[in-house]
Amino acid sequence: MSFTTRSPWLIHYDGSSCNGCDIEVLACLTPMYDIERFGIIHTGNPKHADIFLVTGSVNEQNAPVIKQIYGEMLEPKVVIAVGICAASGGVFRRCYNVMGGIDKVIPVDVYVPGCAARPEAIIDGVVKGLEILERKREDVERSRKEGPK
Amino acid sequence: MELFQIISPVCYVVLAPLLGILLAGSDRVITARMQRRKGPPVLQPYYDVRKLMSKERSTVNGVQEFYVLCSLIFMVVTGIMFFAGGNLLLVVFTLTLSAVLLLVAAFSSNSPYAHIGAERELYLIMAYEPMVLFTAIGLYVFSGSFDVYDIATGGTMPILYLLGIFAGLVFILTMKLRKSPFDLGSSHHAHQELVKGTTTEFSGRTLAMVEVMHWYENIFLLGLVALFFFDGTLLGYALGTALCILVYVFEVLIDNSFARMKWQTALKSAWLVALVLGVGNIAVLFAFGG
């Protein structure tokens, strides 16, 4: 049994979202959905986080920020792109400053569709992400056993 | 030296993490219920720590983990001395040492968030330390000994004479347990204006050690609360255990009904409480012949 999937802490970053998806992410914390029942903690600190939840698209200004947050997170980690904007740029994709989906700068593991993504869909996406997190944890464990190459 | 004085510290070392997990877990469940949420499983703190242990090993510098480890060790030593019935003043000093070492760990990184968190934690130490000392002094004036063993088996419940000190201790317990309105340094909840305060730069195994330290600390603090009801009889022990749990639930209630306060307020109110309840109580004891 793995404890990683029982205590996923997540950090939420708002790219150039219209705030629609962000409000849905926050809705997951409310008594109605209460993601803490899965042991999920919404943290503001990348160094404590296992799951990186991004809403909105990447633009020229936030690309370095996203890369930095991703870099500060410790392995194993999972990236979840929430909403169509985060997947492809959505309605904003033709804007002059928008680069596109999150996968333009960091590898994305799960895409949650929707505009805005519903809280149920977001929770579903996180649960999908947990399976990937578990696989990555096994990889980390294995590489730790084998030692540095 | 009685057999009890050997058994109880051993029990502390072994059982405190278990009880600490249950305490922290029920804390989160009760908090969730107070907010009309379902909340995590009771064993969640244990899952969290196990998860943290399995994360990639990485720290911002070589000494941070060492400081945190020392903080944990001194916390355990504090509890051992307390539950062995040792000197209360020594207990208070090692408790402070443990808190200070955690600060040093936070200060050892260059992160401004960790620095602000550590500075705030420092204000909190300034705020609660007088009351902690008055607690020890009050218990001394009451029983004529600094030894926890003598106080616990004195024959009279300290609470009967030290009501003011007890109230003061409960007040500063909010700071020691890192609860609102005084969770300035770091908090378990989603107040995020400081990212994560003192613990910002701790990750993986280091953060796990901080959590384990809190388990030990919380159980020790509850032991201190329970001491006020110990009179050497079984009834006293039972009453102490029951009431220290009640005090903890009360702290959770306070935690959920207050917003975070400024450090100035924390400092002023804690010193006022120490002066009025702490000194006042001791003065009354002296006035009526100890």
Ligand code: SF4
């Ligand atoms: S997907 Fe829709 S709701 Fe979400 S950020 Fe983009 S435009 Fe807003």
